[in-house]
C-alpha cells in the first residue's frame with residue numbers, strides 16, 4: 533500500500549505540531565498516522581488514494597456516515613453561507629434544545645457548548661455549585677475528556693493526576709472506583725457521603741474496550757446518590773443518540789440521571805457538547821444562577837443545524853434499525869470467528885458500537901482492570917498490520933470502540949468479517 537503522501541505530511545506535521553497531531557490518540561497508528569483526504573459513504577480515502585472501510589466514523593459523531601443526506605447537507609450549507617456565527621442567540625439553537633427536551637425525558641433544560649470535554653467540565657462545576665460539595669466519584673477506565681477533575685488515576689484511597697500539569701489538589705477531590713463494583717461505591721459514600729457532589733459515569737464504558745454495566749448497577753447508583761443528596765451524571769458523549777435511539781442509553785437502562793452530558797452525534801459532525809438535566813439544576817448556570825459558564829462558539833448555528841437535521845433524519849428514517857442491524861451482524865459474525873479462532877478474546881458492544889477485546893480468558897470485562905489485562909501488543913500487530921493492509925480502519929487503540937453508521941452496508945460487514953478471519 534503506497535503511503536508516500538501520508539509519510540511526507542507526517543514529517544511536515546512533526547516539525548510544527550507536537551507528535552504531528554492535534555489530539556493525543558491520533559498518533560497511535562504505527563508507524564505513523566495516515567492522513568485522510570476525504571470520506572465517501574462508509575469509507576475513507578487517504579492522502580495516497582487508498583480506500584478503507586471506516587469503522588472510526590470520526591470517533592463517533594458521524595452516525596449518518598460521511599455522505600450526509602441532502603436535508604442535512606443543505607441546512608449546513610445554508611447556515612454557513614449566512615455568515616457562520618454571531619455570538620448572539622439564533623432560532624436554530626432553540627429548535628435543537630426543544631428537540632432534545634422532547635426526546636430525552638431527563639432533560640428539561642439544556643446548555644450547548646463546544647466539546648464533550650467542555651460539557652463534562654461544566655457539568656462537574658454545576659454539580660459542585662448546586663450541591664455546595666467538592667468531591668466527584670468517577671469510574672476507573674471511564675473517560676470524560678481532557679479535563680483536570682477527571683485526569684486522575686488511582687483509587688478512592690490514593691489518587692494522583694494522570695497527566696503532568698494537573699495539580700494534586702484536583703486529584704484530591706476525585707474518587708475513582710472500579711466500574712460495576714457496588715461495594716466500592718458504598719464504601720466511598722460511607723466515608724465521604726456528605727462531600728460527594730456527584731457520581732459521573734458513562735452508561736457503557738466506551739473508551740475502555742466497551743464494558744457493559746452489570747444488571748442493576750445504574751439503579752444502584754441512582755439510589756445511593758439520591759440517598760446522599762449527590763447528583764448522578766450520565767456522560768452520554770458516546771452513547772447519546774446512539775444507544776437506545778433518541779431516548780439515549782438512559783432510556784435503555786430505565787434510569788433517570790440528574791444531569792447528562794452530550795457530544796459527538798448531537799452536533800452532526802461539528803464541534804459540540806451539551807449539558808442537559810433537571811431544570812432546577814440547569815438553572816444554576818449563569819445568567820440565571822451563580823455557576824459561571826460561557827463560550828464564544830456555543831450554540832454555533834452550523835453545528836446546531838447539523839445536529840438538528842441529523843436527529844430529525846434519524847427520527848424520520850430507519851437509521852437506528854439499519855445501524856443496530858449491521859451492529860448485530862458484526863457482533864454475531866465476530867463472535868463466531870472468535871469462538872473458532874481465538875476463544876480467549878471477547879466481542880463486546882451494543883447498537884452501533886462494537887469491539888473485539890483481546891482478553892485472555894474469553895470473559896467479558898467487568899471493569900478497567902479486566903481490560904488492562906488484555907493483550908495490547910498482539911492487538912497492535914493484528915490491527916495496525918493485517919486489518920489496515922486489508923483496507924479496514926479500526927479505532928486507534930485497544931481501548932476505543934468502533935462505530936457503525938447509516939452509510940455502512942452489508943458488503944462492508946461481510947468484507948470486515950473476512951478480514952478479521954484472516955487477521956485473527
Ligand code: PLP
Nearest residue numbers: 647648649675676677769770795
Ligand atoms: N466523554 C466521553 C464518554 C467521551 O468518549 C469523550 C471523547 O471521546 C469525551 C467525554 C470528551 O469529548 P471531546 O473529545 O469532544 O472533548
